[in-house]
Amino acid sequence: MHLLNLIKSIFFIILYNNVDPSFSLQHYRGSQYEACIFNTSTTCGKSSFKISYPFWGNGRPEYCGHPGFNLSCHRSNLKIKIMSRMYNVLSINYNTSTLRIVSEGFSQGECPQPGHLLYNTTLDLDLFNYTSNVRNASLYYDCPELKHLGGAPFSFDCKGSYLNRLSFLVITDSWEHELGDICGIKLYVPVFRNAYEDLVFHPSSRIGDVLKRGFEVKWVIDQGQCQDCYISGGCCGYNMSLGQSICFCQSGSYPTVCPQLIAQTPSKGMNLEAKVGIGVGAAAGLLFIMITVFVFVRSKKDYHSSSPLPSQKIPPSLPTILEEKSSYFGAQLFSYMELQQATNGFDPCKELGKGGFGTVYHGILDDGREVAVKRLYEKQDKQVVQFMNELEILTRLDHKHLVKLYGCTIRSSPELVLVYEYVPNGTLADHLHGHKAKLRSLPWPIRLRIAIETASALVYLHSSDIIHRDVKTKNILLDINCSVKVADFGLSRLFPLDVSHVSTTPQGSPGYVDPEYQQCYQLTNKSDVYSFGVVLAEIISGKPAVDRNRNRQEINLSHLAINRILKRDWSGFIDPKLKVKKNCKVREQVIAVADLSFKCLQATSETRPCMEQVLQSLKNIQGEESVKDVVVYDVSNNATAVFNGSDYPISSLNGNDNQVCENIDEFI
Structure with missing residues (x-):
């Protein structure tokens, strides 16, 4: 359907350019160009931001940006919603395609403000990834006094709030055994690596300052076509019906780039029928090319679908292992998006418990099966090997009192995840x-x-x-x-x-x-x-x-x-x-x-x-x-x-x- 819609668009664009350059649609498309090319700044509170593709909102039309990058201004803070959670936008860097954000709950420091819900940070990995400047931290709230933990995690208190007992900030999970069972709340919060180092080496630094600095994410949607569009004199937007970016130009909108402006002279010997014939012929030629490209791309996609994980997502020493094992594991392969949907974006409310290497969530697959989804904490060499070890073990075990493995995410997955049968009556x-x-x-x-x-x-x-x-x-x-x-x-x-x-x-x-x-x-x-x-x-x-x-x-x-x-x-x-x-x-x-x-x-x-x-x-x-x-x-x-x-x-x-x-x- 996407290909058909694209061909239709190209067909009518060609007819339009060859039949009647003064058609009123040109004026409409030109207005989209003007709305996006000139509406590139916004003010929220005392801060001003440059806004261009993929962002939209706060006065900038929706078709000027990607649907997942809606910005809004609320109480003098520019905000973006990611996986149903609101974050304050601190800065946008278009050169590096990075965004610095902070969770609403920690915008004022380590003690969440009244009315702000506590939740783990979860990204839509089709749109964002953490940068190398970020480390994962754990926050433990509502903990008893633990005198024997002297010199261990960074501690603080939130007196006067509903979290009125001792709290801790730690970077590694080595304290999970000490704190996990005795503290009321545990959160995973990304922080800047250098901010945490300041906390370690400068005693005067405060935990709240580390959290208020937020963390950095990189948007990962493909903008290669947008660069070509800008070079050709256009500006990028988004076609909702096609589900892809589009190039807005002074002369109209085009799939990728603006056409070269050629001085037009009256065509004495070319009537309307000739123009239509040229347009139809060009559309037919493009149709043949598009079908050829489509078949080629699909064949490449099918070929790559058998590779377990993209090389940039796992340590370079492991692709061979993954390729060898995937041929005989026999486990069902799930897409990461499918498991995100099954767990409502890995909603903390669906959390069943934490294991040695990951958190387990309750989920419901599209086929109605209830499952337990084990999501590993981080993508490190040790944990990827552990993932493969667990997969190898479970797929060859069959006992009525061992939990069954249904499958895993391997192909093109940004994270390592196992999918088990769901056991409903607790531990x-x-x-x-x-x-x-x-x-x-x-x-x-x-x-x-x-x-x-x-x-x-x-x-x-x-x-x-x-x-x-x-x-x-x-x-x-x-x-x-x-x-x-x-x-x-x-x-x-x-x-x-x-x-x-x-x-x-x-x-x-x-x-x-x-x-x-x-x-x-x-x-x-x-x-x-x-x-x-x-x-x-x-x-x-x-x-x-x-x-x-x-x-x-x-x-x-x-x-x-x-x-x-x-x-x-x-x-x-x-x-x-x-x-x-x-x-x-x-x-x-x-x-x-x-x-x-x-x-x-x-x-x-x-x-x-x-x-x-x-x-x-x-x-x-x-x-x-x-x-x-x-x-x-x-x-x-x-x-x-x-x-x-x-x-x-x-x-x-x-x-x-x-x-x-x-x-x-x-x-x-």
């Missing part, structure tokens, strides 16, 4: 100690089933020579039947078959990381066993893995579990919502799982069971003869031991905890 963390726990507590049979299903997924991974490395309750998703889907392979690594461990920089989530791995960089499948031991402790206690409100020795749930299981102090460990006083069988199963958790939490990997043994023990606990069949461990004789990173001796079963519930009130 296990939500149900144990999050917002869903306040509505309804998970009964013990469901908690035990969740433990078994999670263990079965990890057994499958280990049998496939894959270590998850980020096992935690936030990565255990639940469907409407509370059935498990283990998610987020953002930290997964394939480990070689010919070695027993992998040496790598420790990663993972605080409270779940294997102490042996943390100290010695020795990664084995027993690292997942340790993390799963923490998950079992959460299932039993309903407590989070890390809680800074607990006493110092028990901030980590693993420490608390070890201490309480050693002392058989169940009253400070077992979730009172389980009501074990009223149910002997539940009590027996909970204690058995607690002892299994203790075994998983041993400090050295050699003394921990493997996941196959853990799974079998859980199945035995769930069965009719649970207490008789399962091997549980009594360490009550070591009640005075203090957790110091050493393994605890495991003695034979002590029958006291597993007698019929005779003195249950004393027990808990």
Whole structure:
């Protein structure tokens, strides 16, 4: 349709120029030229701006600019809307095609003004890209006092506003584990690189000054034709019906450039029919040329559609990897625009959670499928390799308790994105100690089933020579039947078959990381066993893995579990919502799982069971003869031991905890 409309336009332009140069349409098109060529400045408040293509608005007609570059003046600030968000325009540089803007909420400093909503900065990447002068920063608001974070992020407060607790500005995500779970709000905000450096090296600099300076974006719409138009004496505009730029000239409007002015003399021997014949012939010739060009361009486009990512969007060392893997991954390819639309422009309101390398959003595809869209934070070598690692892993896995991969964006995508099945019932963390726990507590049979299903997924991974490395309750998703889907392979690594461990920089989530791995960089499948031991402790206690409100020795749930299981102090460990006083069988199963958790939490990997043994023990606990069949461990004789990173001796079963519930009130 676009080609047809273009041909029609060219046809009538040629007829018009050959038949009747004085036709009244010329005057109309000339007026468009005048409206755009002379209306090139605007004043907003005390500031004046030069306005030319692709911008329009604030008195400049719409056809003089691109639809995505509408400017308006409000309260003495020139503004532009990008992805439904308003930004103040600070400067426009036509030589570099760059725009300096600042979010409305931060135009006065680090504390958002009343009435301004807080939102992440999201660009329409078909129109804009960040420049190399920009770094991504994270703002954490509504945080508690954290004295142990001295010398860490830049802190500030917003007293007198609704964000009346401590806040932080950081550049890297290394503080996500410290701040992500305890601060009320987290935002991603781009800032100028040199502004942040001023903050680092000049103590007198203020965070508000960094944010008020805004950030720089480059508009990326194709303006090659516009340069030719300007050279030919015209000015660029936009044809809404064709969806492309157009050249306005004194003699009318043309697709690309203004025609050369040739002195016209009366044509005595050329009548109207001859002129029409020339015009029709020229139009027919152009029609043939346009069809030829169209077919050529389409064939080139189809050829390039198989290339995964444009070379300028990814590190130069990776195109070969991408080309090799794309041929056998078998994952569905999505356009970036499709996923933008599915998530409403990656709306923060659709955010499901954050993983080690990206943020996950809820989306609805054109075919009606609900999906979880994982968008990586930045395009860096490490993250692109991680993306390909995750893609390779997920496409070859098939287990009912692992989240399924639907596809990814590769071809011509400005960002790296994975598309998963959507699991609608939140995470296990939500149900144990999050917002869903306040509505309804998970009964013990469901908690035990969740433990078994999670263990079965990890057994499958280990049998496939894959270590998850980020096992935690936030990565255990639940469907409407509370059935498990283990998610987020953002930290997964394939480990070689010919070695027993992998040496790598420790990663993972605080409270779940294997102490042996943390100290010695020795990664084995027993690292997942340790993390799963923490998950079992959460299932039993309903407590989070890390809680800074607990006493110092028990901030980590693993420490608390070890201490309480050693002392058989169940009253400070077992979730009172389980009501074990009223149910002997539940009590027996909970204690058995607690002892299994203790075994998983041993400090050295050699003394921990493997996941196959853990799974079998859980199945035995769930069965009719649970207490008789399962091997549980009594360490009550070591009640005075203090957790110091050493393994605890495991003695034979002590029958006291597993007698019929005779003195249950004393027990808990």
